[in-house]
Amino acid sequence: MNGNDAIAFCEALLHDSGDDAESGEASFRDRIHSAATTISGPPAAPGVVAAIVADLDALRERAHAEMQEAVRAGKNDPHNWRRFYTDASLLRVFALLKVEEDVAGNVALENIAVLDHALVVAGAAGNGRYELITDTIATLQRKCRPPSPPTAATDDSPRANEILISDVALSSSTRTVPIIDPPPSLGRFAREHVYSPFVLRGYARDWPALSEHPWASTSYLRSVAGRGRVVPVEIGHDYRADEWTQAMMPWDDFLKRMKSGEALYLAQHDLFFQFPALQQDIIVPDYVYGAPAPPRDFPAYTPPANAEQLVTNAWFGPGGTVSPAHTVRLHLLSLSPYSPLFGRVRGVLETRCVGEEADPLPQDPFFNFFASLSKSEPSIFVLTLILALSPVQAVGRKTVWLAPPTATPFMYAYPPPSASSEDADASRNPAANTVAPSMSNTTRVDVFADARGDEEEGEFPDFWKHAVPLAMHVTLGPGDALSLPPGWWHATRSEETSFSVSMWY
Template identity: 45%
Template sequence: MHCGETHTQTLRIDLGTEEAPTSLDGLISIAHEKLSHAYRLSQPTLCWRRLYTDACILRSLACILGRQTEAFAAESVARLDQAIIVAGPAGEGRLELIHEFISRLQVMLPPTTRISRLLTSNATPSPPPPNTFSDPILRLDTSPSLASFLNKCSRAPFVLSGFIRDWPALSEHPWHSLDYLHSVAGPARIVPVEVGHDYRSDDWTQKLMPWEDFLDALVPARDGTRPALYLAQHNLFNQFPALRDDIVIPDYAYAAPRPPADYPDYRPPPNEDQLVINVWLGPAGTVSPAHTDPFFNLYAQVVGRKTVWLAPPEAAPHMRAYAPAPDAPSTQPHNPAANTTEPLLSNTSSLDVFVPDADALPVAFKEHVVPRAMCATLEPGDLLFFPPGWWHAMRSEETSFSVSMWF
């Protein structure tokens, strides 16, 4: 699929003309609509991503050339963030160009206010651990060698206590510092957030919001009225590359383990590094319901505590996953971990594994899943590993900042 010569010609307009902003706004809307449609139909997206990226860059340039004010600079920074969030961004050198453009625009803006507060624990006590598991996740006393990891340890989940304590994110550049998180981004940045504790809920939604407002919302309000906002499964390092220097990718992520026996269709991420890194930042009570992913996962707990529930792929028949879309092609087998038919729910269980009373769950779940399930509460500095296809659910016990590394 091609973006079309008409749309391409629009990118060659004279930025000095009065019609440029309107034309580029329309082009951004078209590219966004076409990109969303291509994602839904699993069609190629590269050309629409590149069109969206370039249109956002040119529109921001037209905005500044037209009038250099703080308002226009902030508007342009937000638009460039959208290019990163929505489109990748696509195109050689585009991400670096956007970072340079944002830095130049931020010079025109007042600096972010220094905030000495920390992402601290909530005053309310944590709920009890779930009773939907039989064993704790294995905690290893020492880090396995790469040979041991490949030959033995990569077959089942384990936790390495304190493995990432030497990350800058836990020391000289502490991610629990609101002042640092504000300064590393600079003014006028926006991020994508989920609104609601659980994406299965009817009132759950998504939105873009200022990074500063999101951070402020993570500080518990005295009256408990703050909304549940969750920055979930987002490559924040694409937006704020300085944060990438605060983590150290474990060697295990580059070990290239063999496909597990219970997940023979495993393939590493299809990007150049064969690695996908995302962050998860939200308040106490935010939940990622039980679901599967198609990759090996190293999950690093940086700030706060998070409870993790796990069950092996063989539990799938008893997890009551949401059904695939009724109009999904009948010739294509449904792989829940591939998550191709219902982007949010096809790999997700409808059961609440954190329910206080396990008696409320189906008999088949209690008989076939609970005996195989395991659980642990991660502390800051802990590293969790689990193989592809494993069901996993997460619950933040307090304000939590985590990094997932799929490989």
């Protein structure tokens, strides 16, 4: 990114008259245009630029509030507000660079974080914005002290193919997920396996993420991101807990604090959108392009509506991190706007979800191929790959509990928001999430309880009597892959620090 790019961006904004449906958006655009005019013009006094930056920060705050309100109200994708947030973020950085091209390192880091928020919160909405943001981040990073060079895994670390994985026993499941060896051909997969869960041991062990570009190395993960990056993080082991919350956190801090054992979890985040170099470390399996027909027990299935018909997410957390048994809601805008999913997955799902009322017990909408590198969100195809980041652990493992859609009547899900206050458990609320507090897709049963207690069995008798016989489980290790059809209940627990990739198709 250079000064000419910034001027070209400002001039393009000034030629964009827009078609604002609401007067508030028109006023917002006028202030964007005013900032663009000053930035693209002759040099301005520092005081003028400071005033522009303050106004752009106020606009970013307003745009974020409007996006959150759109989530609360269940409105269609607020694309204009996401684009305003993106444009105000870019203009803020360009204004500072206009005053001082050689900005101090701390100022560069501050504005890298601003642009990361535009990626994560608003999805870099607008034609060409994503490329401009990533180029500008690279420019700002060059003004900072470079990070340490990447390092490979230590020589005494066991190789993935030297590690034997045994399933962790669960009282809530008596069966294990079938293992297929060798991996089926694409044709056999489509004929015989696409509608049932199965595991491919070691399927992804040849990925660069497990070899020459080791995601087990925090040094590599720092270097591939560069200085100053921030990511959306869940704080707490279980989102059903009252103390659970979310925050934007510096990537370096997240890696350091998670490695020390803090309950931090980067969950269901398109990390490849934010750090595109990581995309080269994984290999998308042919299975996800099989175009399966809807399952009989989930006829509402349609593939993601984006061009690739594929949604890829990262799951990265320490040992003990739990996703309770749940299904993914059809309207994924129940997620916090702290995610590019707000802007990007909404586009993937909106053909099915906009204007529809959510079912009381919605099911996962896609096939899921889950590669064991960390935590997973199965219900499309999921591919799971697990890597350890602890200097003590040689490998990360993740235990997954599954139950078919037929178990839904016995899963004791939380009541929907419309339920009466007598029926709702007010204390079980994702960190008092006022954006989307519904947990009607989540069970109240702890499927990872060490043993079945009389009290819990008395509270959830149908689960133990009817769901447990249908359930199955598996412990995934490095390079293992789990395939999961739509509509299945699933829970995950990281046995050690683990890094997973899920692919929804």
